[in-house]
Amino acid sequence: MRFMSIVTAPRSQQYGNPTPELLEAMGKLADREIKAGRMIDNGGLMPIDQAVRITIANGELSVLDGPFVEAKEVIGGYSITEMASKEEAVALAVEFMQLHKDHMPGWEGTCEVRAFAGFAGS
Amino acid sequence: MTVADAHRAVLAIWRIEQPRLITSLARMLRDVPLAEELTQEALLAALEHWPAAGVPERPGAWLMTTARRLALNHLQRVPMLERSHAMLLRELEQDQMLPPDYEATLDDDIGDEMLRLIFTACHPLLPYDARPALALRMICGLTTAEIARAFLASEATVAQRIVRAKRTLTESGLTYETPRGEELAERLSSVLEVIYLIFNEGYTAARGDDWQRPDLCGEALRLGRVTVAIVPHQPEVHGLLALMELNASRTAARTDPAGEPILLLDQDRTLWDQLQIRRGMRSLARAEELGGAGGFYALQAAIVACHARAACAAETDWLRIALLYAELSTVTRSPIVELNRAIAVGMAEGPASGLAILDRIADAPELRSYHLLPSVRGDLLRRLGRYEEARAAFETAAALAGNKRERDLLLKRAREMGEG
Numbered sequence: 001m002r003f004m005s006i007v008t009a010p011r012s013q014q015y016g017n018p019t020p021e022l023l024e025a026m027g028k029l030a031d032r033e034i035k036a037g038r039m040i041d042n043g044g045l046m047p048i049d050q051a052v053r054i055t056i057a058n059g060e061l062s063v064l065d066g067p068f069v070e071a072k073e074v075i076g077g078y079s080i081t082e083m084a085s086k087e088e089a090v091a092l093a094v095e096f097m098q099l100h101k102d103h104m105p106g107w108e109g110t111c112e113v114r115a116f117a118g119f120a121g122s
Numbered sequence: 123m124t125v126a127d128a129h130r131a132v133l134a135i136w137r138i139e140q141p142r143l144i145t146s147l148a149r150m151l152r153d154v155p156l157a158e159e160l161t162q163e164a165l166l167a168a169l170e171h172w173p174a175a176g177v178p179e180r181p182g183a184w185l186m187t188t189a190r191r192l193a194l195n196h197l198q199r200v201p202m203l204e205r206s207h208a209m210l211l212r213e214l215e216q217d218q219m220l221p222p223d224y225e226a227t228l229d230d231d232i233g234d235e236m237l238r239l240i241f242t243a244c245h246p247l248l249p250y251d252a253r254p255a256l257a258l259r260m261i262c263g264l265t266t267a268e269i270a271r272a273f274l275a276s277e278a279t280v281a282q283r284i285v286r287a288k289r290t291l292t293e294s295g296l297t298y299e300t301p302r303g304e305e306l307a308e309r310l311s312s313v314l315e316v317i318y319l320i321f322n323e324g325y326t327a328a329r330g331d332d333w334q335r336p337d338l339c340g341e342a343l344r345l346g347r348v349t350v351a352i353v354p355h356q357p358e359v360h361g362l363l364a365l366m367e368l369n370a371s372r373t374a375a376r377t378d379p380a381g382e383p384i385l386l387l388d389q390d391r392t393l394w395d396q397l398q399i400r401r402g403m404r405s406l407a408r409a410e411e412l413g414g415a416g417g418f419y420a421l422q423a424a425i426v427a428c429h430a431r432a433a434c435a436a437e438t439d440w441l442r443i444a445l446l447y448a449e450l451s452t453v454t455r456s457p458i459v460e461l462n463r464a465i466a467v468g469m470a471e472g473p474a475s476g477l478a479i480l481d482r483i484a485d486a487p488e489l490r491s492y493h494l495l496p497s498v499r500g501d502l503l504r505r506l507g508r509y510e511e512a513r514a515a516f517e518t519a520a521a522l523a524g525n526k527r528e529r530d531l532l533l534k535r536a537r538e539m540g541e542g
Contacts, residue, residue: 037347084340087134118374
């Protein structure tokens with residue numbers, strides 16, 4: 001089963017400046033998971049100020065440059081994994097979030113684990 | 123959360139942590155079967171404590187501490203005959219004084235240990251049918267019950283295979299080390315064989331009611347990726363991974379909603395997993411860069427890549443596939459490869475040319491009870507308009523097929539040839 005785990009945080013806390021300890025710990029975890037054949041891809045995203053939004057509303061398509069001051073939750077990064085079960089994907093996400101708790105005190109956020117459509121068991 | 127849910131959650135964490143536990147214990151104890159046994163005990167401890175007390179904040183560290191304590195207890199129980207044994211014990215006791223350092227366990231590069239473990243589980247001196255079970259158990263962290271389900275064997279049979287294999291490991295005193303030089307190539311080929319066996323068991327389930335078991339393919343893919351990560355300079359490892367990724371990319375297209383098999387040329391190619399195809403292509407390119415284009419697995423991967431590249435069945439480069447099979451034939455001298463070459467030549471040059479190849483291998487003893495020989499023959503005969511002979515061939519194939527879905531499909535094809 002393939003999963004995407006997406007980390008979101010309040011705008012004020014987004015990954016502008018993760019501590020070096022957190023970066024290092026996340027790097028090690030990703031390295032372990034890649035070597036274990038479970039992680040397919042991962043990455044952190046640039047701040048939302050540099051994003052572009054293409055929106056359809058009221059039948060109108062619009063292209064808008066950031067910053068989006070009204071955004072409350074911001075996606076900071078993601079990973080794509082191939083796991084034997086949802087429980088494994090959750091276990092890894094818990095481990096990943098624990099690193100934030102350990103290495104970036106005060107940080108708050110959410111990691112959402114989503115299964116890809118069209119895969120056996122998903 | 124039900125008890126079953128809690129157990130699944132524990133097992134998921136266990137599977138992530140198990141390779142590090144077993145390699146760490148194997149290094150401490152210099153005894154792989156014992157290390158495996160004690161990590162299983164650590165799992166039992168987790169299954170006992172976590173559902174009630176909650177999963178600890180650092181489950182990996184918890185498991186490591188528990189496993190090391192079990193190892194220490196074991197060493198204290200057995201008589202100390204050797205000085206080195208006593209020293210080992212002292213080292214371990216000192217280790218235990220230190221607080222468990224989770225970061226240190228993450229820091230440990232387990233690559234070398236993992237490689238040793240893989241070479242041990244796939245040792246050519248172990249019984250052939252025990253190697254996949256041992257690999258799934260020691261490297262993938264599958265339980266005996268899960269392995270039994272995957273191989274459609276009884277739990278008792280699998281447990282016995284594992285016990286026997288572990289006894290062989292202990293009694294033969296197989297050295298727990300990474301082979302070098304020429305031995306490395308030989309031992310590596312046994313590793314790749316085990317991984318490929320696991321993959322194929324899932325990809326074309328030889329027995330049972332289901333046409334494929336994707337979970338088992340997933341385990342083989344993981345094993346392949348682990349091996350690539352630790353021996354990145356061996357072209358055939360990349361070749362095997364490419365072959366598995368490219369084949370697995372078609373999983374969703376290989377069965378209809380009722381579970382009936384859909385043959386390659388009839389598949390809806392939009393269901394092929396493009397992400398996986400890209401990964402497979404990358405691995406194949408790597409194998410070729412490393413000079414391994416002519417390897418057993420790389421050649422097969424190159425053949426599958428021809429299919430992956432064709433946007434529709436009609437665009438398939440059968441000529442190239444036929445050439446690749448000819449090259450593979452010189453590597454393997456296998457009549458099964460010739461059988462596949464007959465299919466490709468039949469597509470590239472016409473059914474009569476394919477049939478000519480089949481005639482040359484019709485008496486090969488390896489193919490005597492192989493259902494695909496009459497199945498391919500039936501298809502070539504059908505295309506030549508020789509329907510009655512085709513029907514007889516499909517019926518012969520159906521009688522030989524061990525998989526129910528495949529048998530049904532062959533009988534259906536026989537019926538389509540008319541009642542004779």
